[in-house]
Amino acid sequence: MGVYIGGVAAVSIQEPLSEEGIFRPVAYSSPQVRCIEPEFRKFLEPMVARRMSKIVKRAIVASSVALEEAGIPMPDAIVSGTGLGCVEDTEKFLDAMVRNGEHCLQPTFFIQSTHNTISSQIAIRLGCHGYNNTHVHRGISFESALQETMLLFGKGSIHSALVGGYDELTPPYFRLLGRIGYWREEVKNSLHIVQEPAAGTFAGEGSVAFALSENAQGAWAQIEGVSISYACPDFTREAGLFLHRLGLNWKDVDVVMTGKNGDLENDRVYRNLSLPAGQTTAVYKPLCGEFFTAPAYGMYAAAVCLKQGMLPASLAEDGKEIKGIRRILLLNHWQEKDYSFILLSSCGD
Amino acid sequence: MENVVISGMGIISALGCGVEQTLRALREERSGIGPLKYLQTEHWDIPCAEVPFSDEELRERLGLSAEEVVTRTALLGMVALQEAWQTADLRHTPDKRLAFINGTTVGGMEKSEQYYLDFLENDSRNAYIAAHECGACTEKIADFMGGFSYVTTLSTACSSAANAIILGENLIRAGLTDIAVVGGSECITKFHLNGFHTLMILDDAPCRPFDATRAGLNLGEGAAYVVLEKESSARKRGIQPLCRLAGYGNACDAFHQTASSEEGTGAVLAMREALKTSGLQPSDIDYINAHGTGTRNNDASEGRAIMQVFGKHTPRVSSTKAMTGHTTSASGSVEAVIAVLAIRYGFIPANLRFGEAMPELSFTPVPHTLENVKVRNVLSNSFGFGGNNSSLIFSAVDPGA
Numbered sequence: 084m085g086v087y088i089g090g091v092a093a094v095s096i097q098e099p100l101s102e103e104g105i106f107r108p109v110a111y112s113s114p115q116v117r118c119i120e121p122e123f124r125k126f127l128e129p130m131v132a133r134r135m136s137k138i139v140k141r142a143i144v145a146s147s148v149a150l151e152e153a154g155i156p157m158p159d160a161i162v163s164g165t166g167l168g169c170v171e172d173t174e175k176f177l178d179a180m181v182r183n184g185e186h187c188l189q190p191t192f193f194i195q196s197t198h199n200t201i202s203s204q205i206a207i208r209l210g211c212h213g214y215n216n217t218h219v220h221r222g223i224s225f226e227s228a229l230q231e232t233m234l235l236f237g238k239g240s241i242h243s244a245l246v247g248g249y250d251e252l253t254p255p256y257f258r259l260l261g262r263i264g265y266w267r268e269e270v271k272n273s274l275h276i277v278q279e280p281a282a283g284t285f286a287g288e289g290s291v292a293f294a295l296s297e298n299a300q301g302a303w304a305q306i307e308g309v310s311i312s313y314a315c316p317d318f319t320r321e322a323g324l325f326l327h328r329l330g331l332n333w334k335d336v337d338v339v340m341t342g343k344n345g346d347l348e349n350d351r352v353y354r355n356l357s358l359p360a361g362q363t364t365a366v367y368k369p370l371c372g373e374f375f376t377a378p379a380y381g382m383y384a385a386a387v388c389l390k391q392g393m394l395p396a397s398l399a400e401d402g403k404e405i406k407g408i409r410r411i412l413l414l415n416h417w418q419e420k421d422y423s424f425i426l427l428s429s430c431g432d
Numbered sequence: 433m434e435n436v437v438i439s440g441m442g443i444i445s446a447l448g449c450g451v452e453q454t455l456r457a458l459r460e461e462r463s464g465i466g467p468l469k470y471l472q473t474e475h476w477d478i479p480c481a482e483v484p485f486s487d488e489e490l491r492e493r494l495g496l497s498a499e500e501v502v503t504r505t506a507l508l509g510m511v512a513l514q515e516a517w518q519t520a521d522l523r524h525t526p527d528k529r530l531a532f533i534n535g536t537t538v539g540g541m542e543k544s545e546q547y548y549l550d551f552l553e554n555d556s557r558n559a560y561i562a563a564h565e566c567g568a569c570t571e572k573i574a575d576f577m578g579g580f581s582y583v584t585t586l587s588t589a590c591s592s593a594a595n596a597i598i599l600g601e602n603l604i605r606a607g608l609t610d611i612a613v614v615g616g617s618e619c620i621t622k623f624h625l626n627g628f629h630t631l632m633i634l635d636d637a638p639c640r641p642f643d644a645t646r647a648g649l650n651l652g653e654g655a656a657y658v659v660l661e662k663e664s665s666a667r668k669r670g671i672q673p674l675c676r677l678a679g680y681g682n683a684c685d686a687f688h689q690t691a692s693s694e695e696g697t698g699a700v701l702a703m704r705e706a707l708k709t710s711g712l713q714p715s716d717i718d719y720i721n722a723h724g725t726g727t728r729n730n731d732a733s734e735g736r737a738i739m740q741v742f743g744k745h746t747p748r749v750s751s752t753k754a755m756t757g758h759t760t761s762a763s764g765s766v767e768a769v770i771a772v773l774a775i776r777y778g779f780i781p782a783n784l785r786f787g788e789a790m791p792e793l794s795f796t797p798v799p800h801t802l803e804n805v806k807v808r809n810v811l812s813n814s815f816g817f818g819g820n821n822s823s824l825i826f827s828a829v830d831p832g833a
Binding site for chain 2: 161166167168176177178180181184185186188189190193194195196197198199200202203204206207209210211212213214215216217218219220221223224227231234235237238255258259260262263311312313314315420421
């Protein structure tokens with residue numbers, strides 16, 4: 084029994100809830116870019132929306148659109164990945180405590196500060212009592228969540244699931260990460276960031292939700308496999324083993340989509356991969372920016388490609404559109420410690 | 433289906449360092465709750481259950497220099513992981529794939545709250561910026577022992593460690609790892625001490641779980657890990673399993689971000705799922721190590737849920753949080769270790785300070801340690817903010833085989 088992406092929705096730095104940004108992405112010239120917000124009032128009652136932080140609102144909108152598209156009113160499981168969790172509310176509580184002392188603090192921001200607020204707010208809205216979990220492991224938080232979900236499908240304990248990658252980046256946290264070398268001081272054109280390598284990249288944000296089921300009908304793509312690996316000594320070999328375990332090899336892969344983001348150190352790892360000669364490669368971080376769950380946007384981009392059967396010029400690393408795409412391997416690493424592998428294939432024949 | 437067993441474990445909490453000290457404290461009904469000694473806070477008068485060692489003492493114990501960039505949550509995790517590693521004899525497993533799954537929510541917050549203004553305004557504390565993330569904390573702990581090829585972090589507030597145990601079992605069953613070291617680590621921070629304080633769920637006296645007069649919880653801290661593997665794998669390595677993980681359930685209360693539903697909907701589902709996966713009947717359960725935080729809301733909701741699942745014949749129930757304090761993200765594995773000890777040594781740990789029965793419940797907790805009890809199956813509950821409810825069942829294994 085395969086696992087399929089029946090619905091997907093993204094709130095990102097591109098046009099929200101639309102594939103437009105994949106084909107005709109907006110270019111930015113700033114090291115920090117925040118999400119283009121959807122019209123929340125279409126989805127949330129104003130009173131409810133006012134109490135929610137941005138990350139929770141985006142997650143609820145993305146997940147409800149994805150579930151609706153897949154025709155899944157109530158998923159069997161909700162599993163989320165978030166590298167930093169609810170930063171905005173955490174900072175509000177922390178800032179008040181540090182600056183004003185430990186009295187007269189408001190509980191609201193604390194209540195919504197925990198990483199699992201996202202998964203649980205989605206569950207509360209849906210009235211979903213099923214399996215519920217939150218993965219918070221750096222740059223592979225989303226893949227870790229996705230892999231657990233695949234395990235649950237594999238053992239037959241669920242038949243549908245909502246999986247997502249959600250991260251927000253506030254200006255103060257952007258500044259903190261800047262101090263430890265995450266960002267460039269200047270960005271001329273975010274879409275060319277990989278072609279103009281330098282130290283650091285640019286920051287994005289995103290909430291990307293996937294509704295998964297065992298129904299191939301009308302699906303965007305099939306998830307053939309997901310794996311995470313810690314401190315693996317040989318990235319190429321590990322990717323080869325991943326394909327091998329799925330009964331495949333490199334020639335079965337049409338496109339290798341990597342987590343290149345223009346940062347010299349980060350991209351060196353991908354440049355050192357020994358891919359087959361002439362292997363088509365693609366990148367997505369120029370479209371969505373760097374954030375801990377950016378690979379969720381990568382999987383979204385890959386699903387769009389497979390549904391259309393083509394790799395658009397906006398994603399192709401050499402800028403050339405290719406048709407007849409059937410299988411995409413997503414590779415990602417986080418600071419050369421955490422590695423992830425996702426294989427998607429098209430559902431059509 | 434082959435048993436997944438616990439082949440080793442390690443723990444540090446207010447009850448002391450290591451399984452031996454923990455066992456002794458439990459049997460002697462010693463509470464770790466008292467005045468704060470190490471955490472610098474304006475709320476110095478709120479009782480907590482701190483691990484009785486300073487950061488410097490923990491560093492020394494672990495052989496870490498004063499310059500090593502490490503947070504207290506990571507230090508506690510290292511101590512517990514080291515013991516789990518030794519008791520399961522993981523040194524001699526070069527041919528096994530090892531996974532490490534850690535539950536934590538505060539991560540490096542303990543340093544972030546001290547250095548927050550430096551983070552924003554100067555470069556003096558940059559080394560601790562990256563240490564803030566939960567995942568960074570997990571990797572610090574994992575790298576202390578090394579050898580893990582799968583490392584991840586879960587955060588479902590107070591059920592984080594229980595969910596780490598569930599994920600570990602699933603990884604082993606799916607053949608994605610041979611051995612999984614699973615649990616959680618959490619130190620007390622000003623951040624969540626104040627958070628719980630604003631919610632008015634901290635008792636200003638030592639807590640009284642399942643007592644009619646209970647007035648809230650006491651925060652604790654600690655770390656604990658259990659080593660999971662298939663029974664055949666443990667026996668082939670010459671390790672006598674401590675017990676087996678017989679069942680587990682994860683469900684969402686889907687009611688409120690911080691409160692439990694009155695009838696404990698999520699708790700009922702989690703306990704029933706755990707019973708179902710274990711193949712056991714409610715009457716097979718000898719002891720329930722309850723979540724039992726001591727808040728008005730939790731104990732009423734959990735108590736009703738237990739009544740709903742177990743009917744008139746409630747097994748013996750106690751909350752050991754009256755001794756360990758509420759170790760939040762670590763509580764699932766701290767209490768897993770306690771469950772294993774109850775099975776191994778045949779005793780029911782006490783629910784300290786119980787005096788008056790809750791009128792809405794048909795059962796009362798075990799007020800004093802019961803020795804010489806045959807304990808074969810223990811149900812352990814962990815419920816987190818957001819309604820993340822998980823239940824685990826640990827069962828005795830036959831010594832032979």
